[in-house]
Amino acid sequence: MNAAAVPKPRVLVVEDQPDIAELILIHLRHAGFDATTAENGALAQQKLDEVLPDLILLDWMLPGGQSGLDLARKWRGAPRTKNVPIIILTARGEEADKIAGLDSGGDDYITKPFSPAELMARIRAVLRRRAPEQLRDAVTIGQLTLDAGTMRVTFDKRDIAMGPTEFRLLHYLMKHPDRIHSRAALLDKVWGDHVFIEERTIDVHIKRLRSALNDAGMMIETVRGAGYRFSSKSDA
DSSP states (O other): OOGGGSOOOEEEEEOSOHHHHHHHHHHHHHTTOEEEEESSHHHHHHHHHHOOOSEEEEESSOSSSOOHHHHHHHHHHSTTTTTSOEEEEESOOSHHHHHHHHHTTOSEEEESSOOHHHHHHHHHHHHHHHOGGGOOOEEEETTEEEETTTTEEEETTEEEOOOHHHHHHHHHHHHSTTOOBOHHHHIIIIITTOTTOOTHHHHHHHHHHHHHHGGGGGGEEEETTTEEEEOTTOOO
């Protein structure tokens, strides 16, 4: 196969500071990505409407009245963009800020200033987690079914929407039911060698997964002091 025929992964960089945006673009293009920028939420939405990217780098602080967190919530809730991975970029480094970024719909969070190597590592890791070719099987427990080939989750024959990270987390838990999984183990199995992720991130994604599952969320049990367990014996 001609290497030129392989499409480059598309990345949309939503960043209002021209020097930072240009630096990110240079490194992305050097790494083989098809990258474009938007300086505010309105322009970012316009570019999303034109071409859906494989990943969004989204600055927290943006001009025009819409913050990056507002945009993340909006895109995560829209059918067309709900599965596009989002990495939040911000100068805020407190734990509460990181949790807010993840709760808004971000798949990862990177604090400024960051090195190009770390940014590229995070992007590659998020895209690996999203890759559907790694998951082709289907699993059913009770009324909950996950079809990895079509990236579809249903409960009582009703579709359930969730982000790509929650999908992979649910897939792993359903493939290994009734076992206690520590946060460290889930990081290793679901996030792989993404060494920048903190264990606290697991709690945020579990919360988001339970919320997406609604009534079926009770199947994910918290084992105090140990981690989490997906119960196949739930009445859900």
